[in-house]
Every structure is written in structure tokens, then in C-alpha cells.
Amino acid sequence: xxxxxxxxxxxxxxxxxxxxxxxxxxxxxxxxxxxxxxxxxxxxxxxxxxxxxxxxxxxxxxxxxxxxxxxxxxxxxxxxxxxxxxxxxxxxxxxxxxxxxxxxxxxxxxxxxx
Amino acid sequence: xxxxxxxxxxxxxxxxxxxxxxxxxxxxxxxxxxxxxxxxxxxxxxxxxxxxxxxxxxxxxxxxxxxxxxxxxxxxxxxxxxxxxxxxxxxxxxxxxxxxxxxxxxxxxxxxxx
Numbered sequence: 001x002x003x004x005x006x007x008x009x010x011x012x013x014x015x016x017x018x019x020x021x022x023x024x025x026x027x028x029x030x031x032x033x034x035x036x037x038x039x040x041x042x043x044x045x046x047x048x049x050x051x052x053x054x055x056x057x058x059x060x061x062x063x064x065x066x067x068x069x070x071x072x073x074x075x076x077x078x079x080x081x082x083x084x085x086x087x088x089x090x091x092x093x094x095x096x097x098x099x100x101x102x103x104x105x106x107x108x109x110x111x112x113x114x
Numbered sequence: 115x116x117x118x119x120x121x122x123x124x125x126x127x128x129x130x131x132x133x134x135x136x137x138x139x140x141x142x143x144x145x146x147x148x149x150x151x152x153x154x155x156x157x158x159x160x161x162x163x164x165x166x167x168x169x170x171x172x173x174x175x176x177x178x179x180x181x182x183x184x185x186x187x188x189x190x191x192x193x194x195x196x197x198x199x200x201x202x203x204x205x206x207x208x209x210x211x212x213x214x215x216x217x218x219x220x221x222x223x224x225x226x227x228x
Binding site: 031033040041042043044045048050058088090094096101102103104105106107108110 | 118146148155156157158159160163202204206214215216217218219220221
């Protein structure tokens with residue numbers, strides 16, 4: 001089984017809809033991250049969490065919110081989706097006590113907002 | 115100036131040649147450096163991490179770090195068509211707003227042709 005899983009893998013939604021992307025991990029890592037990827041722009045950080053009680057905004061948090069339900073679960077919500085949120089979304093985890101700042105990525109969620 | 119900038123692509127090399135990928139970063143206190151490979155539609159996977167000045171070799175891959183000049187490079191020897199992918203450079207800092215976070219470059223597309 002994959003260490004970092006994301007659901008759904010693909011989602012098409014309409015403008016104004018609320019949508020939640022979920023991430024689960026079995027790696028036992030405290031740190032979790034949400035990124036979006038757009039063509040030619042690399043990966044940009046949306047939100048990150050260093051433990052269950054620690055949530056921080058990344059460089060592009062506007063229009064997004066997150067919830068850290070447990071060490072293993074980190075969800076990303078789009079309260080009112082808009083077309084420019086169409087992108088590939090990745091969840092990642094890291095364990096600074098083990099492999100330093102190495103981040104391990106989930107398979108991604110392709111989101112299309114019409 | 116972008117925080118992490120990679121040489122513009124796409125880069126095309128013949129099979130068996132050396133592919134050279136370059137990355138510069140703006141934050142002088144950056145401490146950890148990573149190269150990820152990403153196949154189209156897939157998640158990034160770690161190829162190399164480097165923390166000290168000099169070269170680090172792993173099979174056909176060599177990472178080179180020069181903190182004084184603020185650049186990190188990746189050499190791929192005996193390039194294979196299976197190396198065709200987007201390569202992402204990522205950098206993390208030690209404190210302040212950079213702590214525990216990766217900043218990615220925009221990626222360089224590499225094509226290895228038979």
C-alpha cells in the first residue's frame with residue numbers, strides 16, 4: 001500500500017462549489033503539506049502543518065482552508081471553487097528527525113473547476 | 115528575482131550523453147538541497163539530496179553544490195530515454211519563514227532521444 005494517499009484522484013466541479021481533498025499517510029510523519037502545481041510554475045505551497053495543533057499558511061493560501069484531523073490526516077478545502085484553482089494538487093509529508101527535510105509526495109489530485 | 119531558478123528548458127540530449135541541470139537560489143542561509151524527478155502526470159520522487167559543498171554521487175546521478183556561488187546542479191551520465199521527465203530543484207532554509215519548508219524551482223523538462 002502507498003505511504004501517502006490522496007482522494008479523490010480526479011475531480012471535476014463547478015464554480016462556487018465547496019470541495020474537499022483528503023490526504024492520509026502511514027509513514028508516521030508529523031509534518032504534512034499541501035501544494036498545487038500549474039504548468040511551468042513548479043510546486044507552490046498552500047498550507048503546511050508541523051503537528052496536529054500547528055497549521056500555517058504557505059505562499060498561496062487565499063481561497064483555501066485546511067484541517068488536520070489527526071497525525072495521519074490533512075484535508076484541503078476550497079470553500080467556493082473558481083476556475084483558476086484548476087490544477088494538480090499534491091500532499092506531502094516529512095520527518096525532520098529521520099531523513100531531514102526530505103518530503104514524500106502522494107499521487108496527486110487533478111482538479112478541474114468549470 | 116525568483117527564490118529558486120532552474121535553467122530554462124526544454125533540454126534535449128541523445129541517449130548515452132551527459133545531461134546537465136542547473137539551479138540557483140537566492141537565500142544564502144539555505145541548508146538542504148534536493149533534486150526531484152517528475153514524470154508527466156505523476157508525483158515528484160526524490161533522486162538526490164545534498165547538504166555539503168562538493169559532489170555527491172549515486173549511480174548515474176551526481177549532485178554538485180556550491181554554497182558560495184549559490185548553485186546546485188545535477189548531472190545524469192549515460193542518459194537513457196527513461197530519464198525523460200521534469201526535474202525539480204528544491205531548497206530549504208534553517209530558520210524564520212524558511213524553516214521546514216521547501217521552495218521549488220519551476221522545473222526543467224529533459225528529453226533523452228534514442
